[in-house]
Amino acid sequence: MSFRGAGGLALQGSVISAADAPPGRPGVVLVHGAGTGTPREKLLGEAVEFARQGLSALIYDKRSEGYSRYSRSYVQLADDAAGAVEVLRRQPGVDPAKVGVWGLSEGGWVAPLAATRSDGVAFVVVVGGNALQPLRQQTWAVAAGLRKAGVGGSLVERAEPTMYRVIADGGLFPEPYYDAEATLAKVRQPVLAIWGVHDLLTPPVETPPIFARALESGGNRRYTFRFFDGDHAAHRTPDGGVTRLPELASGYPELVGSWVRDATAGRAPVARVSGPDPVQADDSVGVPPTAWWESAPVQAIVLVLLVAGFLSCPAVAVARRLRRRRPGAGARVGGAAVVSGAGLVVTVGGLAYAFTVFMQGGKLASPGPMLGDRPVLWLLLQVLAVVTAVATVLTALARRRVTDRGARLRAAVLVATGALFVPWAFYWGLLMP
Numbered sequence: 001m002s003f004r005g006a007g008g009l010a011l012q013g014s015v016i017s018a019a020d021a022p023p024g025r026p027g028v029v030l031v032h033g034a035g036t037g038t039p040r041e042k043l044l045g046e047a048v049e050f051a052r053q054g055l056s057a058l059i060y061d062k063r064s065e066g067y068s069r070y071s072r073s074y075v076q077l078a079d080d081a082a083g084a085v086e087v088l089r090r091q092p093g094v095d096p097a098k099v100g101v102w103g104l105s106e107g108g109w110v111a112p113l114a115a116t117r118s119d120g121v122a123f124v125v126v127v128g129g130n131a132l133q134p135l136r137q138q139t140w141a142v143a144a145g146l147r148k149a150g151v152g153g154s155l156v157e158r159a160e161p162t163m164y165r166v167i168a169d170g171g172l173f174p175e176p177y178y179d180a181e182a183t184l185a186k187v188r189q190p191v192l193a194i195w196g197v198h199d200l201l202t203p204p205v206e207t208p209p210i211f212a213r214a215l216e217s218g219g220n221r222r223y224t225f226r227f228f229d230g231d232h233a234a235h236r237t238p239d240g241g242v243t244r245l246p247e248l249a250s251g252y253p254e255l256v257g258s259w260v261r262d263a264t265a266g267r268a269p270v271a272r273v274s275g276p277d278p279v280q281a282d283d284s285v286g287v288p289p290t291a292w293w294e295s296a297p298v299q300a301i302v303l304v305l306l307v308a309g310f311l312s313c314p315a316v317a318v319a320r321r322l323r324r325r326r327p328g329a330g331a332r333v334g335g336a337a338v339v340s341g342a343g344l345v346v347t348v349g350g351l352a353y354a355f356t357v358f359m360q361g362g363k364l365a366s367p368g369p370m371l372g373d374r375p376v377l378w379l380l381l382q383v384l385a386v387v388t389a390v391a392t393v394l395t396a397l398a399r400r401r402v403t404d405r406g407a408r409l410r411a412a413v414l415v416a417t418g419a420l421f422v423p424w425a426f427y428w429g430l431l432m433p
Helices: 040-052 072-087 106-117 134-148 153-171 178-183 205-216 252-266 296-322 336-358 376-399 406-426
Strands: 002-005 010-016 025-031 058-060 095-105 123-129 191-196 222-230 272-274
Touching: 002 252, 010 040, 010 072, 010 296, 010 406, 025 040, 025 072, 025 106, 025 252, 025 336, 040 058, 058 072, 058 106, 072 095, 072 106, 072 296, 106 123, 106 153, 123 252, 134 153, 153 296, 153 406, 191 205, 191 252, 191 406, 222 252, 296 336, 296 406, 336 376, 336 406, 376 406
Parallel strands: 025 058, 025 095, 095 123, 123 191, 191 222, 222 272
Antiparallel strands: 002 010, 010 058
């Protein structure tokens, strides 16, 4: 089947119902988590289980147009879901007054928003939903994954949040400061929120109280919170949330079926919370916008200056060699080669390594070989950062004894670059414990 999403985009979907489904049954639209063009089959397992509970479930292929890793709109996604709701309400056997939305992960931001933008939404179900700002959630998830891998120190405490703040400032992190609480405060429909106690992508201890506070601030106490022994998607997991098995947590689909029937019959439970206690090793921390000197444009300028400065010495050396010229007496400056080489490796390698590790996501972080709680590569980069700082001082001292004007100028450029490098390396955690 086909329906129109935001902007008139044609989306393809399927309705899953039991062969013996009774007429006048409730319906639910399933909203994907993050990912570009996610096929509807990704949620087929949930759809089949919900159909067995007497619901008609609509699953659809997620849009790729207007959606990418670095650009997306929750309003657009919410309007896609609202379009699916209207189609499901017209399906034979479905009671149009009993159709709601179900959202997983990112869909936990989208589904409540769809409920505020469509009069056809009768209820809201979220799984692994988050009431934090997306940037704060992501930094928590990646930091939690690094800590789970045994990482401590400046890589996780300093470099990781700094990287995400700069990425967001550069416009490469979509919807970084989306206000989920403000949206939840506008939801008037009954809400069922489900979390796996081993959730490694959404803070399972912090999030539910924020959900409750936001809903109640809008006068909505028709909410049910339930914790299951499962992962982020409330699937079974054999290793504390790292691996997701195909099976849903025991009792999860049955709860959805019974709760939807009660909610659409006007019997939604009031402020009910149940299930095992969730596990969350560390609290999330605020990720404020960057100051001007931390902004992406300033960081880009500093990066260019550092790379150009550190390359200046070898570039001149190569040029002289091509001209078959050798430096004259007193033209060599002690420490210059070390500043140039080590500084360049740390500047480029530090950002490349950090970006690679952080972009792997949260629960499957792979920092490489470890020495204690430090990744060996990060530790080596930190050592080279110290070497660069020390060599900069030695180069500044040695420059006084050099008589060759060109060598003195090149040394001055390297010293200035090293002086810029030191605060930059502190900012990124390369000169921090």
